[in-house]
Amino acid sequence: MKPIARIDYQVGPLDESGLAGSPLEQFRRWLEEADAAGIEEPNAMAMASVDERGQPHVRTLLCKEVTVDGFVFFTNYESDKARQIEANPQVGLCFHWQPAHRQVRVAGIATRIPQAESDEYFASRPRDAQLGAWSSPQSRVIPDRDYVRDRLGQVTEQFPDEVPRPPHWGGYLVRPSALEFWQGQPSRLHDRIRYIRRTDGGLDDPQAWMRERLAP
Numbered sequence: 001m002k003p004i005a006r007i008d009y010q011v012g013p014l015d016e017s018g019l020a021g022s023p024l025e026q027f028r029r030w031l032e033e034a035d036a037a038g039i040e041e042p043n044a045m046a047m048a049s050v051d052e053r054g055q056p057h058v059r060t061l062l063c064k065e066v067t068v069d070g071f072v073f074f075t076n077y078e079s080d081k082a083r084q085i086e087a088n089p090q091v092g093l094c095f096h097w098q099p100a101h102r103q104v105r106v107a108g109i110a111t112r113i114p115q116a117e118s119d120e121y122f123a124s125r126p127r128d129a130q131l132g133a134w135s136s137p138q139s140r141v142i143p144d145r146d147y148v149r150d151r152l153g154q155v156t157e158q159f160p161d162e163v164p165r166p167p168h169w170g171g172y173l174v175r176p177s178a179l180e181f182w183q184g185q186p187s188r189l190h191d192r193i194r195y196i197r198r199t200d201g202g203l204d205d206p207q208a209w210m211r212e213r214l215a216p
């Protein structure tokens with residue numbers, strides 16, 4: 001690999017006095033700042049799950065909602081990630097906003113969201129994305145490139161008007177047990193603030209979280 005330039009992060013610190021009142025507010029603030037800074041798909045996150053042998057697998061997903069309960073993404077319930085989650089719902093998330101030198105890590109439990117909520121989100125998607133959900137047996141081995149295109153042709157004919165949500169497609173909610181906000185700083189003396197769940201309260205409830213600073 002060719003040498004890659006080292007960057008000394010010259011941005012403001014993450015100070016306890018400057019933190020938002022709750023982890024939800026702090027996350028939304030950083031997400032909005034990343035969006036306002038023009039970062040493309042600031043809701044993209046890495047999601048790690050483990051298989052039955054304990055092997056971790058990581059892939060990028062789009063976080064479609066952040067609520068007091070946690071982080072929501074949508075996928076195929078028959079994909080590898082979904083099979084892993086059904087067997088072991090412990091997952092990790094990681095957002096990285098490179099130009100802002102910021103990272104947010106989440107550890108939590110993933111559960112399916114109610115079907116009505118998946119229906120609602122599916123109905124809001126563009127038609128080609130809806131048809132795509134029907135045509136791709138996500139994570140399965142397929143014979144060639146045409147396989148999914150042929151299926152797309154079939155479902156396009158099958159659903160000339162409204163496209164119903166496939167039963168194998170929907171959302172997961174990741175309910176955090178811990179979150180960490182990381183802010184890059186000069187001389188690698190980065191700031192790390194971790195929130196650990198104390199009670200059953202929401203992400204918007206400061207009393208539900210214990211806060212601590214970690215060494216970089």
Ligand SMILES: Cc1cc2nc3c(=O)[nH]c(=O)nc-3n(C[C@H](O)[C@H](O)[C@H](O)COP(=O)(O)O)c2cc1C
Binds near residue numbers: 041057060061080082
């Ligand atoms: C920027 C980006 C966003 C993505 N968003 C999603 C998503 O929201 N849902 C999804 O199922 N896959 C998404 N993918 C594809 C996944 O990374 C992955 O390839 C796919 O879900 C299959 O993963 P699995 O075989 O581990 O189940 C995205 C990929 C990229 C690069």
